Amino acid sequence: MRYATVIDPTQPDRPRAAVLQGETWHALGEEGDLSALLASGVLAAGGAAPPVGAPVHGAVLVNPLPAPRKVVCCGLNYGDHIAETGRERPQFPTLFPKYADTLVGPAADVVLPAGVEADWEAELAVVVGAPLRGASREEAAAAVLGYTVANDVSVRDWQRRTLEWFQGKAWDATTPLGPAVVTPDEVDPAAGLAISCRVNGVEVQRDSTATLVFDALDLLAYISTFTVLRPGDVVLTGTPGGIGMTRDPAWYLADGDVVETKVEGLGVLRNTVRLTGS
Amino acid sequence: MRYATVIDPTQPDRPRAAVLQGETWHALGEEGDLSALLASGVLAAGGAAPPVGAPVHGAVLVNPLPAPRKVVCCGLNYGDHIAETGRERPQFPTLFPKYADTLVGPAADVVLPAGVEADWEAELAVVVGAPLRGASREEAAAAVLGYTVANDVSVRDWQRRTLEWFQGKAWDATTPLGPAVVTPDEVDPAAGLAISCRVNGVEVQRDSTATLVFDALDLLAYISTFTVLRPGDVVLTGTPGGIGMTRDPAWYLADGDVVETKVEGLGVLRNTVRLTGS
Numbered sequence: 247m248r249y250a251t252v253i254d255p256t257q258p259d260r261p262r263a264a265v266l267q268g269e270t271w272h273a274l275g276e277e278g279d280l281s282a283l284l285a286s287g288v289l290a291a292g293g294a295a296p297p298v299g300a301p302v303h304g305a306v307l308v309n310p311l312p313a314p315r316k317v318v319c320c321g322l323n324y325g326d327h328i329a330e331t332g333r334e335r336p337q338f339p340t341l342f343p344k345y346a347d348t349l350v351g352p353a354a355d356v357v358l359p360a361g362v363e364a365d366w367e368a369e370l371a372v373v374v375g376a377p378l379r380g381a382s383r384e385e386a387a388a389a390v391l392g393y394t395v396a397n398d399v400s401v402r403d404w405q406r407r408t409l410e411w412f413q414g415k416a417w418d419a420t421t422p423l424g425p426a427v428v429t430p431d432e433v434d435p436a437a438g439l440a441i442s443c444r445v446n447g448v449e450v451q452r453d454s455t456a457t458l459v460f461d462a463l464d465l466l467a468y469i470s471t472f473t474v475l476r477p478g479d480v481v482l483t484g485t486p487g488g489i490g491m492t493r494d495p496a497w498y499l500a501d502g503d504v505v506e507t508k509v510e511g512l513g514v515l516r517n518t519v520r521l522t523g524s
Numbered sequence: 525m526r527y528a529t530v531i532d533p534t535q536p537d538r539p540r541a542a543v544l545q546g547e548t549w550h551a552l553g554e555e556g557d558l559s560a561l562l563a564s565g566v567l568a569a570g571g572a573a574p575p576v577g578a579p580v581h582g583a584v585l586v587n588p589l590p591a592p593r594k595v596v597c598c599g600l601n602y603g604d605h606i607a608e609t610g611r612e613r614p615q616f617p618t619l620f621p622k623y624a625d626t627l628v629g630p631a632a633d634v635v636l637p638a639g640v641e642a643d644w645e646a647e648l649a650v651v652v653g654a655p656l657r658g659a660s661r662e663e664a665a666a667a668v669l670g671y672t673v674a675n676d677v678s679v680r681d682w683q684r685r686t687l688e689w690f691q692g693k694a695w696d697a698t699t700p701l702g703p704a705v706v707t708p709d710e711v712d713p714a715a716g717l718a719i720s721c722r723v724n725g726v727e728v729q730r731d732s733t734a735t736l737v738f739d740a741l742d743l744l745a746y747i748s749t750f751t752v753l754r755p756g757d758v759v760l761t762g763t764p765g766g767i768g769m770t771r772d773p774a775w776y777l778a779d780g781d782v783v784e785t786k787v788e789g790l791g792v793l794r795n796t797v798r799l800t801g802s
Binding site for chain 2: 321346416
């Protein structure tokens, strides 16, 4: 199954959870967007499929998960990215959070102040579909609602200001997510999905999700050791090599740049960078 | 004014926002706890005081803010603590987040697995009472609902596992907060409030909030550069010198230890550490 949050152009103020049937998105549940449907328990990993409603003609896909309570990200999780940052292969996942406010839709502009060092980070994201605390990998697997695409757009100068990356990673509405959440019966990231990022058509990142040091299930289990994960929470699994910061010279995103982030079988994010007078 | 979230022992499942009048807590609003009252807009920094309800006899004070969307913490923000960690006085605040789930009440047990390196960090916390984005210090001042006490209990071995502190700072129900939120007409942390921590009656930290490198208003303004702060959000301003990790030998919290965290004029947290078989 493919779940999304869609806008019906005739009801633009009412985002709806939806499911793809054939080529057409159909409304799902009466709860509002996909975050609300998951919070209500009407949709859950391993649960019965909610009744499918009417087709949404001309559906526009927006951020599928506007209201996760937790968005946890893993850094330094692909071998080539670890190498380009000069680090050792880690024993434990390096984790940092974003907010629901940090997320933005699959076709949205990414707006930042002029002058910041904005960089791309194509990522596989996993969406939690059942509560997890102290979970094993097997329990984590049973709690996966599905997978989607993210770009952990990072403000490198702010990220480097202090020891902690957080202030470079949590700018409102700068992490594109989507376009849809694809259930694990349709895709298996551990078996290897191609992940890539293009900037103005030039490929800057390409790898396979099979080479993750800590895979999605490792991360869900590990995080659940210290904090509960709930339906609708999102975990970003880290980015492959090819970021802009470590190039010589460094390459940062410019006003008008188009960033395309793709994971095989999941879809494409296409976002334009807007750097505004600050 | 002093705001809190209280439990009426005759209605233990119904936490209520309350205000202190004389020696007695009185119910405030019909919205539930203090987080709900702030989210509804019935209580706001600079707003009209909501109608005061009936006295709550035998009120038990619990975590005043059970549902902030954002809990942002500052590290390395007192000179003696910066020195004990071997760092330089910073140009920018070092920020990291916790979750609403991380918070716990002013008299609650702090429960962690046996074997972890649990450490104390007495802190002044500021509670947001109006939305802030791109705010100046003056705008931040107008948006302060009040101040309260926190202990940023830290799991040092997990904090040191990777570059990012987050996984040592976000264990569920380990950061005591409270007991009450005191409005800025009654206390001025910038003028200097004594802050201290005692473990089993032994004073381990003592300083004045006047020596903060970045004060509460600096932090609200800085954070609001990259993300919106909303009513009910909480910012922890950092801890003074005297933590356990940097002692020789290191001193970590043991099962049964009683941690008392005090800020002058705001009140005391008194929490027992419980280390459970893990």
